[in-house]
Amino acid sequence: MIHREALKTARELLTSRPGEALSLARRVADSSQSDTGSIAEAHRVAALALRRLGRDGEAEQAELHAITASAGDPDLQKAAVALLDNELHVAEPILRARLKAVPHDVAAIRMLAELAGRIGRNQDAENLLRRALELAPAFTAARSNLATVLHRQHRTEEALAELDKLRRDDPGNPGHGVLRAAVLSRVGDFDEALALYEEVLKTASHWFLQVWR
Numbered sequence: 001m002i003h004r005e006a007l008k009t010a011r012e013l014l015t016s017r018p019g020e021a022l023s024l025a026r027r028v029a030d031s032s033q034s035d036t037g038s039i040a041e042a043h044r045v046a047a048l049a050l051r052r053l054g055r056d057g058e059a060e061q062a063e064l065h066a067i068t069a070s071a072g073d074p075d076l077q078k079a080a081v082a083l084l085d086n087e088l089h090v091a092e093p094i095l096r097a098r099l100k101a102v103p104h105d106v107a108a109i110r111m112l113a114e115l116a117g118r119i120g121r122n123q124d125a126e127n128l129l130r131r132a133l134e135l136a137p138a139f140t141a142a143r144s145n146l147a148t149v150l151h152r153q154h155r156t157e158e159a160l161a162e163l164d165k166l167r168r169d170d171p172g173n174p175g176h177g178v179l180r181a182a183v184l185s186r187v188g189d190f191d192e193a194l195a196l197y198e199e200v201l202k203t204a205s206h207w208f209l210q211v212w213r
């Protein structure tokens with residue numbers, strides 16, 4: 001309860017005194033007595049304060065820390081298991097309840113987008129993923145999901161634009177190269193697609209083994 005009151009105060013200070021809001025949020029995030037939800041919210045508040053202070057690089061890291069902390073929430077873990085088991089009727093009410101309580105939970109937004117994509121609601125998935133990236137621009141997993149959703153909608157140029165950002169921000173992930181090759185294949189650019197597949201096989205053959213094992 002003490003930490004939640006502290007975070008409420010920190011949010012109220014964001015506009016007028018972002019430096020104080022940042023200090024308060026970081027104290028909650030670093031406290032050994034904070035629960036998972038408080039830690040995630042503290043990182044979210046810290047990120048907002050850092051954005052206001054013009055410290056965008058640090059803000060991105062705080063946003064990612066919030067996602068990591070949120071992923072440890074018991075409710076989100078239940079939803080994740082339900083998604084893995086394709087029990088979408090179980091996952092959806094958990095995620096909607098979570099977002100009603102914590103509208104800025106980027107991990108939950110991305111999970112709900114995945115659910116929407118699985119049942120063919122590609123526009124809903126796209127809207128959710130764009131919201132996730134608005135809140136956490138460095139969240140590469142959400143950007144990869146967005147590229148996939150755009151690819152499904154035959155919006156090749158937009159998908160490639162997102163993949164260009166991923167190539168810059170997350171160059172070591174072979175999955176992005178595979179997705180780029182799939183997008184290029186759809187528009188008949190088979191030479192570049194083949195070159196990408198060969199590059200991934202050469203540099204990250206272990207990735208294929210893990211995916212198909």
